[in-house]
Amino acid sequence: MEYPFPAQKTDSSGNDWSFMRLMGMSFIASLLQNQHLVDSAKLLVLGTLIETGRRLCKWLMERFQLQYCITAQFDEGDPAYEWIVLFLTQENVWRRSRDFRVNAKNSQRKWGVQAENEIDANADYVPTYEMPQLFRWKGYWVEIKRNKDSRQTFNFSSPSGPKTFATMIISIYTLDMNVLSSLIAEARARYQETSRPNVTVHIADTPTYGPGFIWSNVKYKARRPLSSIVLMEGVLESLVEDAQEFLNTEDWYTEAGIPYRRGYLLYGPPGTGKTSTIYALAGELGLEIYALPLSSGFVDDAYLQKAASSIPKNAILLIEDIDCAFPSRDDADEEDVTTYQEEDYGMVIPSPFPSGRKSAVTLSGLLNVIDGIGSEEGKLFFATTNYVDRLDSALLRPGRIDKKIQYRFATQSQASALFKRFFGRSTALPTADSSDEKAASPPSPPSPSIDSQAEAFASSVPEHEFSTAELQGFLLRHKKDSASAVACIGAWVAQEFMERREKEGRENERKAKLREKREAREARQMEGTMAKFGGMVGAMYGQPGRSAMVGGMVTGGPVEAPPTPSPAYDEGRRVDLVDAAIVAS
Numbered sequence: 001m002e003y004p005f006p007a008q009k010t011d012s013s014g015n016d017w018s019f020m021r022l023m024g025m026s027f028i029a030s031l032l033q034n035q036h037l038v039d040s041a042k043l044l045v046l047g048t049l050i051e052t053g054r055r056l057c058k059w060l061m062e063r064f065q066l067q068y069c070i071t072a073q074f075d076e077g078d079p080a081y082e083w084i085v086l087f088l089t090q091e092n093v094w095r096r097s098r099d100f101r102v103n104a105k106n107s108q109r110k111w112g113v114q115a116e117n118e119i120d121a122n123a124d125y126v127p128t129y130e131m132p133q134l135f136r137w138k139g140y141w142v143e144i145k146r147n148k149d150s151r152q153t154f155n156f157s158s159p160s161g162p163k164t165f166a167t168m169i170i171s172i173y174t175l176d177m178n179v180l181s182s183l184i185a186e187a188r189a190r191y192q193e194t195s196r197p198n199v200t201v202h203i204a205d206t207p208t209y210g211p212g213f214i215w216s217n218v219k220y221k222a223r224r225p226l227s228s229i230v231l232m233e234g235v236l237e238s239l240v241e242d243a244q245e246f247l248n249t250e251d252w253y254t255e256a257g258i259p260y261r262r263g264y265l266l267y268g269p270p271g272t273g274k275t276s277t278i279y280a281l282a283g284e285l286g287l288e289i290y291a292l293p294l295s296s297g298f299v300d301d302a303y304l305q306k307a308a309s310s311i312p313k314n315a316i317l318l319i320e321d322i323d324c325a326f327p328s329r330d331d332a333d334e335e336d337v338t339t340y341q342e343e344d345y346g347m348v349i350p351s352p353f354p355s356g357r358k359s360a361v362t363l364s365g366l367l368n369v370i371d372g373i374g375s376e377e378g379k380l381f382f383a384t385t386n387y388v389d390r391l392d393s394a395l396l397r398p399g400r401i402d403k404k405i406q407y408r409f410a411t412q413s414q415a416s417a418l419f420k421r422f423f424g425r426s427t428a429l430p431t432a433d434s435s436d437e438k439a440a441s442p443p444s445p446p447s448p449s450i451d452s453q454a455e456a457f458a459s460s461v462p463e464h465e466f467s468t469a470e471l472q473g474f475l476l477r478h479k480k481d482s483a484s485a486v487a488c489i490g491a492w493v494a495q496e497f498m499e500r501r502e503k504e505g506r507e508n509e510r511k512a513k514l515r516e517k518r519e520a521r522e523a524r525q526m527e528g529t530m531a532k533f534g535g536m537v538g539a540m541y542g543q544p545g546r547s548a549m550v551g552g553m554v555t556g557g558p559v560e561a562p563p564t565p566s567p568a569y570d571e572g573r574r575v576d577l578v579d580a581a582i583v584a585s
């Protein structure tokens with residue numbers, strides 16, 4: 001008899017393989033009959049094929065990019081990032097962008113784009129370039145992509161937590177490196193051209209633990225004409241000439257083997273125009289300013305070094321109030337070099353910085369950045385101070401500071417020039433009386449010329465007593481009426497002198513109180529020391545607790561530890577220059 005199935009074949013272990021094969025095939029056959037399962041399997045295969053294809057394309061694209069394109073990366077916080085953002089804005093790459101960041105317009109402009117019919121001129125629209133964009137530039141295909149989350153930096157001083165660090169990546173489909181460098185050169189040139197009406201000021205930002213971000217705080221200030229700075233005759237001209245000459249003589253410096261850098265120190269009382277001069281000079285020469293606030297706590301030697309080395313060539317490195325960085329080494333023995341500040345109410349507040357400094361930067365760190373091994377060439381270094389005598393002589397030597405310019409309180413000729421700057425311009429401010437009233441009133445007698453008013457004004461301003469800023473403040477109050485400025489200046493000067501005398505009286509009182517406190521503290525210290533010494537002598541003679549005669553003084557009893565010595569704060573150093581001038585006069 002024939003069986004419908006093949007004869008059973010069993011192995012040595014007794015397994016019936018033909019039966020099992022038969023069962024498996026029938027199982028597969030039943031699976032194939034299940035339509036759902038077949039569709040799912042098809043989908044699975046299709047999905048796998050698509051994903052493999054996508055990965056293959058990506059891989060091929062990457063190979064292609066590596067082989068046939070040049071990629072450049074721009075980190076936020078680096079000046080070049082700004083050039084590229086502006087370049088993309090001008091190339092209208094943003095037109096295909098669907099992602100914008102909207103800021104209220106302010107001096108921290110980040111090259112926002114302008115819609116054709118802009119409805120709100122108070123807002124800035126900055127494309128984020130989150131999606132890759134492709135555009136053509138001079139016949140080359142350029143791809144632009146912005147990575148936001150790839151690297152996050154953490155800022156310990158910011159309560160808002162981690163900061164997102166953006167990177168712009170540009171890929172140009174060419175193998176010619178010159179194309180990339182000409183794109184960057186053009187981006188920089190356009191940036192300089194666009195920012196010409198403004199002075200670009202980069203302010204060092206709070207440190208973050210990660211790359212970039214040092215110069216991400218950028219401000220654009222309206223360019224100030226040199227003529228608006230009122231200084232002694234020839235001072236400004238010589239400064240501009242010197243800086244201009246420096247910028248034009250790089251080759252000469254290189255040939256002569258002299259480090260190509262130049263340092264300027266502007267010193268003098270507050271409000272006499274030091275900062276304004278630097279801004280006006282930067283505007284005149286088309287230079288950008290990189291300002292490092294030494295007293296801001298987060299700037300230490302390492303940060304200073306990193307910040308200074310990321311400044312491009314032909315820019316101004318500005319350090320304002322440089323005296324706060326360190327006490328003069330020349331004064332190191334003086335009493336006022338202290339780690340403490342004593343307030344009126346007797347509390348002793350430890351200074352966060354050692355040796356009475358108001359900054360974490362050390363003198364050697366600063367010198368290293370100016371002309372040491374870590375210094376960069378091709379920069380104009382500007383420093384300002386109100387206290388030139390506090391500066392260390394090492395800082396002032398030629399090569400570090402090549403030109404010093406002293407600012408003084410205003411002379412009468414400066415007061416006169418300032419007056420003319422206020423009232424001698426063509427765009428006069430509307431006066432208090434309305435135009436209707438003016439038309440109705442009889443014609444007023446011809447007013448004296450601005451020149452003669454300026455003379456009258458200046459003759460009432462005593463020489464070297466007021467800062468230009470103080471005079472400017474007075475003139476601002478009378479900006480609509482030159483005659484009233486002339487009429488009121490005498491009374492204002494008298495009032496200012498009276499206030500100064502009162503302030504001087506209060507200051508003297510404060511100093512006397514501090515002196516008293518210091519003397520009392522010193523006396524307590526002395527007593528404590530003597531008591532300790534007396535106790536030791538008593539113990540030596542085996543009479544603990546008993547009085548001992550030491551140096552003609554009876555001492556004894558429980559020995560008090562002397563109070564923690566807190567070096568006295570020399571309040572004389574705190575007298576500002578305005579007061580110093582009054583004392584001198």
Ligand SMILES: Nc1ncnc2c1ncn2[C@@H]1O[C@H](COP(=O)(O)OP(=O)(O)OP(=O)(O)O)[C@@H](O)[C@H]1O
Pocket residue numbers: 228229230231268269270271272273274275276277384385386407468469470472
């Ligand atoms: N010589 C000047 N010419 C024109 N304006 C001046 C002059 N000096 C001061 N001012 C005006 O006074 C204000 C303060 O000036 P500025 O900040 O330049 O003074 P500064 O000497 O740098 O003061 P500080 O030492 O306190 O930083 C500005 O508004 C500026 O316009």
